[in-house]
Amino acid sequence: MSGSPHPSLPSQPSISPSFAERITAALITHRGILALVAVVIALVSVERSRHLQFSRSIDTMFDRSDPALAPYARMTRTFGSNEVVLAAYDDPDLFTADGIARLRGLATDLESLAGVASVTSLASTPLGDRIIDLDGGLTAGWARRLVSLLEGYVVGADHRTACVACVLEPHATSVATPRAQAVSRAGTIDQMRARMDRVPMGTVAGEPAMLRDGFAMLERDGNLLGTGSGLLAGAVLLACFRSLRWLIVPLAVVLLALWSTRGVLAVAGLKLTMVSTMLSAMITVVGIATVTHVIVEFRRQRSLGLDPQAALQGAIAILFWPVLGAIATDVIGFGSLVASNVGPVHDFGIMTSIGAAMVLVAAGLVLPFLALAGRFDADPQMAWGEGTLELGLDRMVKRIVRHPKPILVLSTVLAVIAIAGMRWLTVETDFTRNFRDSSPTVASYEMVESRLGGAGVWDVLVPAREPIDAAQLDALDLLAERLRAEVAVTDANGRETAALTKVMSVADVLSAAPLLPRRLQALTVNTMLRQSGDEQPAFVRALVGRDPQDKDTWFRVMLRARERQPAAAKQSIIGQVRRIVTEEYPAAAGRPGAEVTGFFVLLSQLVDRMLSDQWLTFLLATAGIFVLLAVAFRSPLLAAIALVPNGLPIFVVLGLLGWMGERINMGTAMIAAVSMGLSVDSSIHYITAFRRRLVAGSHVAALEMAHQTAGRAMIFSTLALAIGFLALTTSGFMPTVSFGWLSCLTLLGGLAGNLIVLPVLLVLLAPLIRATSPAA
Numbered sequence: 001m002s003g004s005p006h007p008s009l010p011s012q013p014s015i016s017p018s019f020a021e022r023i024t025a026a027l028i029t030h031r032g033i034l035a036l037v038a039v040v041i042a043l044v045s046v047e048r049s050r051h052l053q054f055s056r057s058i059d060t061m062f063d064r065s066d067p068a069l070a071p072y073a074r075m076t077r078t079f080g081s082n083e084v085v086l087a088a089y090d091d092p093d094l095f096t097a098d099g100i101a102r103l104r105g106l107a108t109d110l111e112s113l114a115g116v117a118s119v120t121s122l123a124s125t126p127l128g129d130r131i132i133d134l135d136g137g138l139t140a141g142w143a144r145r146l147v148s149l150l151e152g153y154v155v156g157a158d159h160r161t162a163c164v165a166c167v168l169e170p171h172a173t174s175v176a177t178p179r180a181q182a183v184s185r186a187g188t189i190d191q192m193r194a195r196m197d198r199v200p201m202g203t204v205a206g207e208p209a210m211l212r213d214g215f216a217m218l219e220r221d222g223n224l225l226g227t228g229s230g231l232l233a234g235a236v237l238l239a240c241f242r243s244l245r246w247l248i249v250p251l252a253v254v255l256l257a258l259w260s261t262r263g264v265l266a267v268a269g270l271k272l273t274m275v276s277t278m279l280s281a282m283i284t285v286v287g288i289a290t291v292t293h294v295i296v297e298f299r300r301q302r303s304l305g306l307d308p309q310a311a312l313q314g315a316i317a318i319l320f321w322p323v324l325g326a327i328a329t330d331v332i333g334f335g336s337l338v339a340s341n342v343g344p345v346h347d348f349g350i351m352t353s354i355g356a357a358m359v360l361v362a363a364g365l366v367l368p369f370l371a372l373a374g375r376f377d378a379d380p381q382m383a384w385g386e387g388t389l390e391l392g393l394d395r396m397v398k399r400i401v402r403h404p405k406p407i408l409v410l411s412t413v414l415a416v417i418a419i420a421g422m423r424w425l426t427v428e429t430d431f432t433r434n435f436r437d438s439s440p441t442v443a444s445y446e447m448v449e450s451r452l453g454g455a456g457v458w459d460v461l462v463p464a465r466e467p468i469d470a471a472q473l474d475a476l477d478l479l480a481e482r483l484r485a486e487v488a489v490t491d492a493n494g495r496e497t498a499a500l501t502k503v504m505s506v507a508d509v510l511s512a513a514p515l516l517p518r519r520l521q522a523l524t525v526n527t528m529l530r531q532s533g534d535e536q537p538a539f540v541r542a543l544v545g546r547d548p549q550d551k552d553t554w555f556r557v558m559l560r561a562r563e564r565q566p567a568a569a570k571q572s573i574i575g576q577v578r579r580i581v582t583e584e585y586p587a588a589a590g591r592p593g594a595e596v597t598g599f600f601v602l603l604s605q606l607v608d609r610m611l612s613d614q615w616l617t618f619l620l621a622t623a624g625i626f627v628l629l630a631v632a633f634r635s636p637l638l639a640a641i642a643l644v645p646n647g648l649p650i651f652v653v654l655g656l657l658g659w660m661g662e663r664i665n666m667g668t669a670m671i672a673a674v675s676m677g678l679s680v681d682s683s684i685h686y687i688t689a690f691r692r693r694l695v696a697g698s699h700v701a702a703l704e705m706a707h708q709t710a711g712r713a714m715i716f717s718t719l720a721l722a723i724g725f726l727a728l729t730t731s732g733f734m735p736t737v738s739f740g741w742l743s744c745l746t747l748l749g750g751l752a753g754n755l756i757v758l759p760v761l762l763v764l765l766a767p768l769i770r771a772t773s774p775a776a
Contacts, residue, residue: 020320021313027368028313035369038362042256045263052262054219055271068605071597075461076170078545078554080117083168083208083599084457086448087192090201092160094122099162102199107164109195115188117169120542122147122155122162145512152453152502152560161451166192168208186212205444205455207599210431213441217733219272229284230254233724237288240716241380246295249370254287256362261355270351273344278667278739281728283355285678285721285743286330290323290363292717293685296709298371299380308378312371322688323360325632326681329625330356333677336621337670340613342606345670349617352674389715393707396755401700404763411757419651421658427567427611428663431603434734445563453501454562458598460581462505462555463591464544467526470518476555477507479584479594483559487576489569499573502560506543529553552592561600567663570604611664618672622647625680637768638687645757646679649749653742667739671746679750682718685710686754690762691769699766703759711755718751 027034087110093099104123111119147155154163168188189204189212196202230251238247258280265272272279294315301311334356337349383389400407428434435441448455462479464472483503488496510521525544543556561573578596587593622643629639650672657668689710693702725747728740762769 021317024313024317024320027316027364028309028372031368031372034365038256038365038369041260041263041365045259047263048266049259049262050266052266053271054215055273068597068602071461071595072602074547074550074554074595075459075556075597077549078461078547079542079556080167080170083170083206085166085168085189085192085204085206085209086163086452086455087166087196087202087204088161088163088448088452089196089199089203090160091162091199094155094160094162103162103164106195106199110164110166110192113188113191113195115169115185116192117167119164119166120154121164122150149504149508149512153504153558156451157453158451163448163452186216201447203444203447205448207431207455207457207603209444210435210441213439214431214434214733217435217731218736221728221731221733221736227280228727228730229281229724232727233284233288233720236720236723237292237716240383240386240720241295241299242383243377243380245370245377246380249295249367250288250291252366252370253291253359253362254284256366257287257355257358258283260358260362261351264354264358265351270347273347278670278728278736279348279351279355281725281740281743282334282352282674282678283359284724286327286356286359286681287362288720288724289678289681289714289717290326290359291367292720293319293323293710293713294363294367295380296713296716300709302379309372312368316368319685321632322685323363325628325684327356327360328628329680329684330677332624332628333621333673333675333680336617336624336673336677339617339620340610342610342613344666345610345613345617348670383716389712390708393711394704397700397703397707397759400756400759401703401763404760407756408760408764411760415648415652418659419655421655421660422651424658424661425654426663428665430564430566430570432564433663434665436732436734439732449562449564452560454560456561456563456600458559458561458596458600460557460559460577461595461597462557462581462585463594464553464555466529466553468522468529468544468553470522472555473507473510473518473522473525475584476505476557477511479581480505480508480557482580482584483557483577486580487573489565489573499569499576500559500561503557504543505555505557509543559598559600563600567604570600574601574604606666610666610670614670614672618650618676621673621676625676629680629684632684633687633691635769637765638691641758641761641765642680642683642687643676644761645753646676646683646750648757649679649746649753650675652749653745656745665735665738667735667737668742671739671742675743675746675750679746679753682710682714682750682754683758685713686758687762690759694766694770699763699770702766703762707755707759714751714754718747722747 087106089106091099091102094103100123103121107119107121107123110116151157154165155161156163168185185208189209193204196204234247234251237250238244241247261279261283297315297319298311301314302308304311306314331353334349334352337345337352340346340349432442432445445455460479460483462476480503483500484498487499489499491497506525507521510524529544529546543558544553545556546553559577561570574596581594581596585594626636626639626643629642630636633639653671654668657664662668686706689706690699690702693705722744725740725743728743729737731737731740
């Protein structure tokens with residue numbers, strides 16, 4: 001390792017080095033006091049972070065101005081909670097007196113649980129015990145019609161799968177009522193599962209249960225995977241530098257940054273969300289990358305004969321502006337996520353921006369003290385095989401200098417071929433695929449999907465006028481018939497099949513009653529609507545209601561569809577339903593149109609919105625980083641050069657996903673902006689070294705210097721981080737797994753870009769770069 005010291009950002013005027021030296025001297029001189037400050041911050045942050053909460057509501061995943069939330073909020077106001085959990089089990093003797101008695105007992109047990117607002121089952125219908133022996137000869141037509149109506153909802157078509165549909169109390173009510181205060185939403189679902197474990201093939205499914213499982217995994221992963229990532233990355237650093245001291249330093253910086261970030265979030269009142277698992281990983285990336293550059297430069301300074309304090313002071317002063325610039329690009333990359341309309345992504349942008357800034361604070365507070373405390377193990381050592389690495393970097397430079405154009409052409413061709421795969425990218429809207437196939441969540445959904453026709457619950461809100469008349473019920477019946485007959489999907493054999501496994505409205509329920517004319521049906525509904533809420537039959541409260549805010553009356557058409565189907569099929573189904581609904585109930589002057597909403601709709605839109613937001617946030621991150629680098633380097637050309645090797649790997653990785661037929665989930669949809677912010681850090685260090693050395697010598701010497709200093713540091717840090725990210729692949733939540741291995745690929749791609757593509761561009765444009773370089 002030889003050559004001039006690693007330079008500061010060339011954009012700074014002549015006073016900048018002295019400013020950096022003054023700051024560095026202060027950090028070294030007052031390192032003891034700063035370490036005490038770090039301890040105090042850590043203790044306070046740990047205490048405050050205990051109050052950090054986890055947001056578990058689906059509506060927090062969307063921006064409050066998102067039009068998808070308005071119908072969902074209206075339905076919740078009008079009909080109460082839309083969070084339905086399906087408790088299903090197998091009973092071959094269901095249609096017997098004992099079978100109905102068992103079902104009634106189970107329904108009563110489930111309804112008694114805190115957090116359950118109401119339940120519906122075959123035993124709670126007007127038929128009661130008269131359902132028994134249906135298959136053995138019960139001939140009442142109205143009884144058969146009612147059972148047929150409930151098939152796919154609370155009973156399977158096999159007449160042995162029973163289901164209790166449990167409506168959970170809304171989150172707001174759960175806080176307000178003493179009964180619901182006794183247990184959390186997760187506790188309610190856990191108690192339901194404990195009860196269902198005592199019946200044959202008992203299971204619990206539904207979007208609230210699935211979200212509960214996802215949030216539980218994320219909460220567990222947040223600590224476990226963050227620790228795992230740090231330990232794996234630390235093991236790599238220990239192997240690279242063979243020094244316990246220089247293992248402790250980066251881990252201490254990461255831990256202080258992580259805990260202080262959590263403390264700030266708690267004080268600010270922010271909540272962790274579905275994508276917050278990656279927060280620890282992001283802070284680990286920034287912290288280890290920052291300290292690794294300091295370790296490499298400190299080791300080089302020590303090789304020049306300087307004592308530890310002088311070497312550390314020189315290393316920090318040299319890296320002051322590059323590190324500051326790298327942290328700034330991280331904040332810009334992460335901060336671009338704030339533009340997303342998806343709540344968790346927006347909040348993740350705020351959290352990671354704070355985390356990146358706290359890495360800078362943590363490094364200033366603990367690094368000088370830990371690096372110089374005592375004499376034990378003061379110097380980082382050469383890694384095993386580092387001599388071979390040094391020779392390899394030299395040979396790489398020689399090849400780049402000899403053949404820059406062929407290398408650039410080959411890199412471009414490979415990138416274009418890979419990027420072409422982006423045309424086949426598809427969005428994963430099956431939320432069950434966020435879990436491993438072996439998980440209990442998937443097993444529960446498979447039973448409900450196969451025996452009850454589908455776990456995707458959603459609704460159509462239809463405007464009504466009081467008093468309800470026969471014409472309105474006829475129109476509602478026509479809508480339901482069209483939905484059953486016209487909404488279709490194509491199966492694997494190319495045949496069209498009904499896409500909706502259940503369509504039910506108040507008109508369907510009334511039509512099941514024996515010999516009740518439509519006028520009397522309307523009269524019945526009006527009579528029941530005049531009753532108080534507790535006196536109204538459950539089916540009326542569930543299917544006809546008044547919005548307390550707008551005072552409008554609405555019909556509710558309950559839909560059921562299969563949850564486990566491709567994104568294109570879901571989007572087609574939702575589109576067909578919206579088309580029919582709009583045709584039957586268009587918006588008119590003074591009257592709202594019908595609306596389609598529910599968990600099935602919201603969750604199918606979530607990842608799609610994240611994907612569209614990804615390109616907006618990526619453009620914002622790219623533009624912000626370009627402006628920062630153009631100002632810092634005083635060269636738009638160098639800013640553009642820095643973006644190329646870091647942007648390409650992102651598109652290449654996404655293109656490879658398309659070629660492999662992988663679908664984009666929540667973890668994938670954030671990778672672009674985040675990776676751009678992280679990868680460009682290495683380019684800042686590399687270009688700074690190259691440009692400063694270029695003034696005093698040839699571009700070949702400049703490349704050798706950059707490769708042996710910044711290049712060596714980025715190899716160590718990328719290796720540590722890529723292996724650290726592998727910890728995320730052990731999660732049971734598949735978006736976290738996707739984010740982990742995609743981060744590994746983009747980091748490795750960024751390393752290749754900065755060691756191959758970036759030097760090629762610098763060689764080809766060296767004359768232009770030399771003209772804009774500062775004086776040595």
